[in-house]
Amino acid sequence: MVKLYTKKKWLEFQSEMSESHGYYVQQVFTEVDSVVYHVMKFQSSSSSKPRVLMHDKQRDYISCSCTKFDFEGIPCRHMLAFFRINQVFHLPDTYILKRWTRDVKIGAIYALGEQNYINDPDPERCLMSRHSRLSYKASILIDDASLTNEGTTFLDEQFDSIYNKIQEMNISRTCNDRSQKKKSVDEGLGIIDPSSVRTKGCGKRLKSSKEKSTSNSRLCRGCGHRGVSHDKRNCLTLQQGGSTEDTNHNIVDDMYEPDLTSIAGSNNMHW
Structure with a gap:
């Protein structure tokens, strides 16, 4: 076994082989297809539970209740004690797992002309x-x-x-994968633009008092100018351009000419 096992597994197997000499095997009962054995230590107390070995006669296979062989891949000390008592000097191939042997890296042999596929999800x-x-x-x-x-x-x-x-x-294959990926993206849910949200400070610009007065002024249809309380009815340009231009001009001058007599009279009264 030292030539067959790897170094690590050989050390584990050697330890189990050494421990197997401290156990004895006792047959419990026999059936048509199987035999049950109890494996106990020589110095064990009466309260300790024995390990149970099951020998399948048809398969010629033994299994132990400790399940060390199932988890670690080497025969346990209870199985080796059974082999020793039954004078099995060579370990059967059934109990030698290839993954713990030295030639595990050789790999499998594939025949030409055959397709050997492994259905592995990995x-x-x-x-x-x-x-x-x-x-x-x-x-x-x-x-x-x-x-x-x-x-x-x-x-x-x-x-x-x-x-x-x-x-x-x-x-x-690369082109097909790209086309399939693009198709799946196009068939997905369309992404639309988010709804516009007015941010702080984006309102209308504040107008000055001059702009407010200009916007509130009316447009005269006679002269085309704007002014507050200025329209076609009281437009001075229309009044000055008619047949009574001079008369109106005098009236306008009289309206805006100061009354010197009244001013003088008021001054005399003041003094």
Whole structure:
């Protein structure tokens, strides 16, 4: 077993083998297809519970209630005690798991012309399986083709042709993945612009008093100018441009000419 197991598993197996010498096996009852044994320590107390070994006669397989073999992959001390008492000097292959052996890295053997796929949900393990299968088949072809010049030339040409086809397949797959991704995005819910929100300080500009007075002034339809309380009825330009222009002009002058007599009279009265 030291040549078969890895170093770590050999140390574990050696420890279990050493502990197995402190146990004895006692047959409890026998059935048609199986036999039940109790495995106890030599110095165990009466209150300690024994381990139960079940020997399946049809399969020629034993199992222990401690389940060490199921979890750690090496026979437990109770199973080794059973083998010792029954004079089993070579451990059966059923109890040797390949993942704990030294040749675990050799890998599986794949036959040419057969497709050995592993239905594994883990994509990384599935990739490793495909890579291992192709590497094994390619190595066989290289070994056989390298024996002759004709085989080497033929395989070299085939490798170039296969490489070009695989590149085309990868490019086509990449384009299809992009188109599918774009289609799925387009079929999704459309994103519309958010509703506009008035921010603080974006109201109308405050007008000055001059602008307010100009906006409130009326437009005269006679002269075209704007003014407060100014319209066609009291427009001075229209009044001055009629047949009574001079008369109106005098009236307007009289309206705006100060009364000097009244001013003088008021001054005399003041003094």
